[in-house]
Amino acid sequence: MALMAGLRVPARALLRSGCWLRGAALAGAEAAAGLGAGVRRFGSQRVLVEPDPAAGVAVVKLKSPPVNSLSLELLTELVISLEKLDNDKTFRGIVLTSDLCGVFSAGLDLTELCGRSPAHYAEYWRALQELWLRLYLSGLVSVAAVNGASPAGGCLLCLSCDYRVLADSPSCVIGPNETRLGIVAPFWFKDCMVNTVGHRAAEQALQLGTLFPPAEALRVGLVDQVVPEDQVQSTALAAMARWLAIPDHARQLTKSMMRKPTADRLAKHREADVQSFVSFVSRDSIQKALQTYLEKLKQKG
Numbered sequence: 166m167a168l169m170a171g172l173r174v175p176a177r178a179l180l181r182s183g184c185w186l187r188g189a190a191l192a193g194a195e196a197a198a199g200l201g202a203g204v205r206r207f208g209s210q211r212v213l214v215e216p217d218p219a220a221g222v223a224v225v226k227l228k229s230p231p232v233n234s235l236s237l238e239l240l241t242e243l244v245i246s247l248e249k250l251d252n253d254k255t256f257r258g259i260v261l262t263s264d265l266c267g268v269f270s271a272g273l274d275l276t277e278l279c280g281r282s283p284a285h286y287a288e289y290w291r292a293l294q295e296l297w298l299r300l301y302l303s304g305l306v307s308v309a310a311v312n313g314a315s316p317a318g319g320c321l322l323c324l325s326c327d328y329r330v331l332a333d334s335p336s337c338v339i340g341p342n343e344t345r346l347g348i349v350a351p352f353w354f355k356d357c358m359v360n361t362v363g364h365r366a367a368e369q370a371l372q373l374g375t376l377f378p379p380a381e382a383l384r385v386g387l388v389d390q391v392v393p394e395d396q397v398q399s400t401a402l403a404a405m406a407r408w409l410a411i412p413d414h415a416r417q418l419t420k421s422m423m424r425k426p427t428a429d430r431l432a433k434h435r436e437a438d439v440q441s442f443v444s445f446v447s448r449d450s451i452q453k454a455l456q457t458y459l460e461k462l463k464q465k466g
């Protein structure tokens with residue numbers, strides 16, 4: 166741990182801030198490329214939105230150090246940003262990526278699932294459902310530029326997009342590792358997996374809690390492209406251009422036809438799903454398993 170302005174800041178977070186410095190340099194490059202003139206970034210504390218109105222595209226960056234774990238705050242801020250972009254006719258597509266080095270998203274924030282009240286678990290789960298439904302059914306083209314590890318809930322975020330580009334680095338693992346924590350992915354995560362990689366591959370990955378390295382993720386169809394780390398965002402934008410070449414109304418109706426039945430399974434039973442999660446996560450055995458996993462993570466650090 167390093168001490169900074171009276172705050173305990175993990176050394177890893179300081180290292181990752183190298184990415185933020187690189188981000189500042191990139192902002193200069195964007196300005197030189199024309200993005201700066203009259204175009205302002207917006208967003209919130211944990212979600213940075215870099216709009217390119219001329220292209221109709223916004224790059225949405227998760228920036229909740231150290232690992233973009235999906236806290237209630239991050240879920241809420243992401244929903245608000247997506248809602249804003251969905252309702253703004255300027256935008257036809259989003260690229261979802263991470264502002265941190267080496268991690269796209271560590272999945273659900275385990276501190277939200279440990280030692281809290283049933284009311285908190287319910288509020289948290291509703292926020293996760295909300296984010297998934299909004300992203301999965303968004304009329305915008307969504308491309309995930311996966312520039313870091315993306316386990317469990319991070320993988321769900323990626324699967325909710327229309328297209329996935331993954332960085333070719335051994336640390337950039339992606340997959341549904343829930344069972345390794347002693348927990349179970351919800352049915353709508355399972356459905357997303359099945360829709361993406363097929364029943365057999367989904368069944369194996371979900372039961373075994375597989376975290377796929379890039380080449381395997383590509384082979385199984387969990388991601389659509391694997392490219393060098395420094396080409397993830399440009400490749401995502403190139404993919405976006407291909408998707409935006411299709412008229413919105415036709416693409417959106419097709420997307421809805423493909424995805425609505427899956428989303429409706431949750432939309433029609435949201436409250437039952439919340440209660441099922443609350444009773445599962447409140448069990449002593451699950452609390453113990455999550456605490457143990459979290460402690461191991463902290464010791465590793």
Ligand SMILES: CC/C=C\C/C=C\C/C=C\C/C=C/C(=O)SCCNC(=O)CCNC(=O)[C@H](O)C(C)(C)COP(=O)(O)OP(=O)(O)OC[C@H]1O[C@@H](n2cnc3c(N)ncnc32)[C@H](O)[C@@H]1OP(=O)(O)O
Binds near residue numbers: 267342
């Ligand atoms: C109706 C439904 C019924 C029942 C359903 C029940 C449950 C719900 C089930 C499924 C949905 C999805 C579940 C999840 O997403 S669970 C989370 C799974 N995530 C992981 O296993 C990832 C764990 N993290 C890592 O592997 C690494 O941190 C990572 C590879 C992402 C980055 O490695 P790095 O070496 O860069 O960082 P670390 O030193 O490991 O971590 C830094 C710091 O961050 C803390 N941390 C990491 N991950 C989490 C997390 N997910 N939540 C909270 N905190 C996290 C870690 O402890 C370190 O903290 P500190 O030591 O204090 O700095």
